[in-house]
Amino acid sequence: MRYFADYHTHTNFSGDSEAPMELMVKRAIELGLSELVFTDHVDYDYADPVFENIDFDDYLKHYHSVKEKYRRDIKVLMGVEIGFQPHVEPRIEQLLSRLNFDFVIYSTHMADQLDFYTGAFFDGKERNTAYQRYFENVIQSINKPANFNVYGHLDFIVRYGDYDSKVLSYLEHAEIIDKILQTLIYNGCGIEINTSGYRYGLSHMHPQEDIIRRYKKLGGEIITVGSDAHRPGDLCADFNDAYTLLREAGFKYINAYEQRKPRFVKIP
Ligand SMILES: [Zn+2]
Numbered sequence: 001m002r003y004f005a006d007y008h009t010h011t012n013f014s015g016d017s018e019a020p021m022e023l024m025v026k027r028a029i030e031l032g033l034s035e036l037v038f039t040d041h042v043d044y045d046y047a048d049p050v051f052e053n054i055d056f057d058d059y060l061k062h063y064h065s066v067k068e069k070y071r072r073d074i075k076v077l078m079g080v081e082i083g084f085q086p087h088v089e090p091r092i093e094q095l096l097s098r099l100n101f102d103f104v105i106y107s108t109h110m111a112d113q114l115d116f117y118t119g120a121f122f123d124g125k126e127r128n129t130a131y132q133r134y135f136e137n138v139i140q141s142i143n144k145p146a147n148f149n150v151y152g153h154l155d156f157i158v159r160y161g162d163y164d165s166k167v168l169s170y171l172e173h174a175e176i177i178d179k180i181l182q183t184l185i186y187n188g189c190g191i192e193i194n195t196s197g198y199r200y201g202l203s204h205m206h207p208q209e210d211i212i213r214r215y216k217k218l219g220g221e222i223i224t225v226g227s228d229a230h231r232p233g234d235l236c237a238d239f240n241d242a243y244t245l246l247r248e249a250g251f252k253y254i255n256a257y258e259q260r261k262p263r264f265v266k267i268p
């Protein structure tokens with residue numbers, strides 16, 4: 001087995017992807033994957049409304065059709081990447097009770113209702129103040145473990161902000177990062193390794209290596225591996241590096257999910 005699965009992927013049901021589900025599935029089969037999970041964006045009250053919602057009637061039609069068509073070749077699963085903001089929590093809960101997702105990622109794409117992408121969140125903030133405030137927003141999102149499975153791209157904030165150097169020091173934010181990791185572990189939730197950092201010009205995946213090692217040291221076991229591909233060509237990008245990093249950090253297993261229940265799979 002070369003790669004096991006890709007647990008973070010987007011299709012044209014996400015506002016920032018044009019990839020039809022079927023092309024993603026075909027590429028996943030070419031790669032020899034056992035499983036492919038779609039995690040399209042739902043970001044209620046996001047700065048750019050194209051991420052707000054998915055036409056789930058249409059989505060489910062396409063999803064069930066590809067799942068059935070390729071069921072002998074690959075297990076296709078329905079996940080979602082939800083952009084958490086405290087004031088939209090009732091809408092998130094409504095969505096999660098209405099639809100039967102196999103896997104739920106929570107991500108922080110905005111903090112204090114300010115956008116990272118346009119820079120609004122960073123206005124008037126020193127780098128470390130911005131990073132700290134971002135992690136304080138993450139803390140608010142992880143208090144209801146029943147709602148999600150893994151936390152997405154935990155140090156995502158380093159991608160943005162107009163700073164000379166985009167380096168996040170674990171040590172400078174150790175207290176709050178540890179609190180996040182310990183809360184996730186205590187609640188039976190996990191983190192993901194998201195390999196898209198490389199594609200954004202960073203020298204690391206999300207989260208960076210010292211945070212992954214710290215997670216392991218604190219007793220973290222649940223971890224999924226995802227590319228955050230928005231097109232077929234990015235599926236499983238840099239997964240060999242991710243698997244190597246995990247092995248070196250002491251992990252033997254990665255996770256798969258079905259009906260929101262985790263299963264441990266040996267790292268290929
Ligand atoms: Zn994301």
Ligand SMILES: [Zn+2]
Nearest residue numbers: 008010081228
């Ligand atoms: Zn994503």
